[in-house]
Amino acid sequence: MTKPIIEVKNLAKDFDGNAVLKDITEQVDPGQVIVVIGPSGSGKSTFLRCLNLLETPTSGQVAFDGQDLTTLDTKRVNELREQMGMVFQGFNLFPNMSVLENIKLAPMKVKGTSDADATKRAHELLQQVNLDDHADAFPSSLSGGQKQRVAIARALAMDPKVMLFDEPTSALDPEMVGEVLNVMKDLANQGMTMVVVTHEMGFAKSVADRIWFMADGYIQENSTPDDFFAHPQTERAQDFLSKILM
Amino acid sequence: MKKKLLFMLALVVTLLVGWGATSTTAQAATDNSLARVQKKGTLVMGTSPDYPPYEFQATVHGKSKIVGMDVAVGQKIAKGLGVKLVVKSMSFDSLLVALQTGKVDMVISGMNPTPARKKNVDFTHLYYQGGYSIVVNKSEKGLYKDKDSFKGKTIGAQTGSTMYNESKKQTTDTKVKGMTSVSDLILALQSHKLAGVAMEKPSAQAYVANNKQLAMIPSHFNLSASDTSAAVAFKKGSTSLVTAANKSVDQIRKQDLVNKDYLPAAGKYLKTNTVNTSMWHYWKAFLTGVKYTLIITVCSVFFGFILGVLLSLARMAKGGVIKTALRWLATAYVEFIRGTPMMVQVMFVYFGLGLIVNLPALTSGIIAISLNSGAYIAEYIRGGINSVDDGQTEAARSLGLTNTATLRYVVLPQALKNIWPSLGNEFITLIKDSSIVSIIGVSELIFQSNIVRSDTYRGVAPIAVIMVLYFIMTFTASRILNYFERRMQHD
Numbered sequence: 001m002t003k004p005i006i007e008v009k010n011l012a013k014d015f016d017g018n019a020v021l022k023d024i025t026e027q028v029d030p031g032q033v034i035v036v037i038g039p040s041g042s043g044k045s046t047f048l049r050c051l052n053l054l055e056t057p058t059s060g061q062v063a064f065d066g067q068d069l070t071t072l073d074t075k076r077v078n079e080l081r082e083q084m085g086m087v088f089q090g091f092n093l094f095p096n097m098s099v100l101e102n103i104k105l106a107p108m109k110v111k112g113t114s115d116a117d118a119t120k121r122a123h124e125l126l127q128q129v130n131l132d133d134h135a136d137a138f139p140s141s142l143s144g145g146q147k148q149r150v151a152i153a154r155a156l157a158m159d160p161k162v163m164l165f166d167e168p169t170s171a172l173d174p175e176m177v178g179e180v181l182n183v184m185k186d187l188a189n190q191g192m193t194m195v196v197v198t199h200e201m202g203f204a205k206s207v208a209d210r211i212w213f214m215a216d217g218y219i220q221e222n223s224t225p226d227d228f229f230a231h232p233q234t235e236r237a238q239d240f241l242s243k244i245l246m
Numbered sequence: 247m248k249k250k251l252l253f254m255l256a257l258v259v260t261l262l263v264g265w266g267a268t269s270t271t272a273q274a275a276t277d278n279s280l281a282r283v284q285k286k287g288t289l290v291m292g293t294s295p296d297y298p299p300y301e302f303q304a305t306v307h308g309k310s311k312i313v314g315m316d317v318a319v320g321q322k323i324a325k326g327l328g329v330k331l332v333v334k335s336m337s338f339d340s341l342l343v344a345l346q347t348g349k350v351d352m353v354i355s356g357m358n359p360t361p362a363r364k365k366n367v368d369f370t371h372l373y374y375q376g377g378y379s380i381v382v383n384k385s386e387k388g389l390y391k392d393k394d395s396f397k398g399k400t401i402g403a404q405t406g407s408t409m410y411n412e413s414k415k416q417t418t419d420t421k422v423k424g425m426t427s428v429s430d431l432i433l434a435l436q437s438h439k440l441a442g443v444a445m446e447k448p449s450a451q452a453y454v455a456n457n458k459q460l461a462m463i464p465s466h467f468n469l470s471a472s473d474t475s476a477a478v479a480f481k482k483g484s485t486s487l488v489t490a491a492n493k494s495v496d497q498i499r500k501q502d503l504v505n506k507d508y509l510p511a512a513g514k515y516l517k518t519n520t521v522n523t524s525m526w527h528y529w530k531a532f533l534t535g536v537k538y539t540l541i542i543t544v545c546s547v548f549f550g551f552i553l554g555v556l557l558s559l560a561r562m563a564k565g566g567v568i569k570t571a572l573r574w575l576a577t578a579y580v581e582f583i584r585g586t587p588m589m590v591q592v593m594f595v596y597f598g599l600g601l602i603v604n605l606p607a608l609t610s611g612i613i614a615i616s617l618n619s620g621a622y623i624a625e626y627i628r629g630g631i632n633s634v635d636d637g638q639t640e641a642a643r644s645l646g647l648t649n650t651a652t653l654r655y656v657v658l659p660q661a662l663k664n665i666w667p668s669l670g671n672e673f674i675t676l677i678k679d680s681s682i683v684s685i686i687g688v689s690e691l692i693f694q695s696n697i698v699r700s701d702t703y704r705g706v707a708p709i710a711v712i713m714v715l716y717f718i719m720t721f722t723a724s725r726i727l728n729y730f731e732r733r734m735q736h737d
């Protein structure tokens with residue numbers, strides 16, 4: 001049996017007494033694609049942000065590659081964080097840098113990669129997301145779909161072991177959703193371990209290995225897409241699906 | 247403005263004198279003042295060169311130089327001690343503070359040894375005995391006879407001078423207006439804001455000789471010898487130095503050198519000096535002013551910016567005891583600096599810090615303005631950092647960038663872009679506000695224009711010139727800043 005790459009034990013998080021995550025214990029195996037779905041405000045983003053410690057858990061453990069992140073000092077957290085790429089709903093590209101510079105920044109400043117090597121790798125990644133002709137453009141001149149693909153390339157530039165996606169297509173015009181999902185599908189096919197929060201049920205059905213359904217601060221269901229969409233177990237999930245699948 | 251300055255100076259003087267009092271008594275026991283000056287090889291004389299013929303700026307071989315009978319007296323004393331004379335110019339109000347804080351070794355500036363001054367400094371014997379006159383407009387000469395003819399009118403005198411105090415005491419129904427510089431007083435006289443200006447007779451003679459629109463009348467002030475005479479001031483307790491200087495002063499009196507040599511020589515400078523009063527003739531003086539104004543502004547913005555970044559980061563520090571303490575300190579600093587006038591800060595750095603380390607006026611000015619500007623820039627930067635979307639920090643942190651790297655490569659560049667217009671404003675404000683350091687004698691533009699004004703006896707033209715020069719500087723600066731602002735617009 002392979003060792004899980006992410007292990008979450010009894011994770012809880014509250015904001016000033018408002019318990020958002022109550023008690024979550026799950027694990028992600030290398031190469032798995034997990035799709036997290038659930039109603040708005042159920043704590044999906046908070047959960048994802050706890051995985052790379054952008055949010056500090058109130059209690060419980062988050063282990064990455066066998067290391068409990070919650071016990072590490074800042075320096076080690078930074079080191080492990082670079083192995084988890086994250087893609088945000090709002091892209092969060094650095095507007096003061098060109099596309100190429102956005103991608104090169106972290107490899108050069110964190111890993112100390114040479115400019116030449118970082119540039120070469122950036123161009124490869126841009127080809128992978130079909131944007132190599134925009135290398136010198138600034139983010140403001142790109143469409144939403146293009147921005148998100150750059151953001152994915154930027155996260156991949158650190159050669160992460162896991163990619164976290166927080167509603168990567170929610171802020172996009174419908175005609176651009178496809179191009180981003182295609183890039184993500186390619187990634188999944190290449191064996192990337194991914195945790196994806198999304199409302200794209202088509203993507204969930206076709207790409208996910210497991211669906212985690214989250215509500216009221218718990219992962220209510222953890223099942224295959226086929227099981228989840230055909231036979232949701234909990235009333236919460238049935239309710240949720242009936243609303244979105246209408 | 248002038249009143250505020252005076253009040254502030256009084257405050258600083260009281261503070262410093264009170265402070266220095268303890269050390270003075272200690273010094274008296276071991277008076278090494280003479281030995282110190284001789285070892286140093288220079289005698290630094292402080293003077294306020296806008297009081298011809300006592301002391302004034304003259305253009306000698308194309309160079310601006312302080313000349314006058316007081317400088318001749320200073321030279322004589324320095325020669326007597328076997329050292330070189332260095333002349334340092336500053337406003338009259340600042341002279342005694344500069345003496346007490348060791349910025350200068352002696353003060354010769356037509357200063358009367360009044361009892362009040364004697365409490366704080368030591369005087370030599372008198373080197374000159376003069377009298378007072380009142381300068382009036384020639385067209386009105388018939389109206390006035392002496393000090394009692396100004397009922398219901400306003401007369402002027404140099405702030406902090408004996409004339410000022412005596413004019414107040416010895417006139418009735420007459421308003422007395424004080425100004426720091428005599429050239430300002432003459433200008434006020436000519437624009438009929440004043441009916442007369444009280445000053446010492448030799449000065450009055452110099453002004454009347456050089457300006458055909460002026461005339462002088464006797465003052466008939468009732469004065470004691472010490473009120474109408476001038477002596478050299480030394481730091482309290484420097485008995486050996488005073489004794490040595492008195493040898494030269496006694497010679498000056500015995501041989502009547504002031505009337506025989508010094509005043510005629512000064513008169514010559516006055517003549518050659520005022521032949522050419524065209525502003526072009528003084529382009530070098532203005533250029534020096536522009537140079538120093540720019541040096542002060544650029545250095546202060548540079549250091550102010552660095553300080554501002556540090557302060558703003560300290561103000562945003564969150565966490566342990568040390569960080570909280572840092573935050574409190576930075577906040578207190580910013581509030582304090584923003585709550586006190588820059589002028590006081592400039593004086594405090596120059597005179598106050600001067601008790602510990604002897605900083606040149608220019609350095610003091612740059613330090614004070616940097617410290618001041620840092621507090622304001624810190625607030626802009628804090629606002630700029632807050633205006634950067636949190637998502638930017640999160641994206642950078644998720645890529646493994648450290649806090650510092652995130653700040654340096656992601657947050658600060660964007661914050662800087664957002665606050666660029668405010669920073670630009672700060673820069674332009676500083677070009678104008680740096681003029682405050684003229685009070686400690688830095689040759690920036692205002693200071694230089696005052697010199698040109700007293701050199702040429704022309705009140706308005708130099709002001710017009712510096713107005714244009716300031717405008718050229720601020721306008722150019724804002725064009726350059728706009729250019730960079732446009733270049734930073736990527737989104």
Ligand SMILES: Nc1ncnc2c1ncn2[C@@H]1O[C@H](COP(=O)(O)OP(=O)(O)OP(=O)(O)O)[C@@H](O)[C@H]1O
Binds near residue numbers: 039042047
């Ligand atoms: N920094 C914070 N401080 C206080 N409360 C927060 C913070 N972040 C999130 N919350 C609260 O936690 C709850 C869960 O938020 P979260 O963003 O994780 O939900 P979500 O499932 O991602 O929702 P959505 O589908 O709208 O993105 C919400 O009620 C939110 O108001």
Ligand SMILES: [Mg+2]
Binds near residue numbers: 044045046166167
């Ligand atoms: Mg969310």
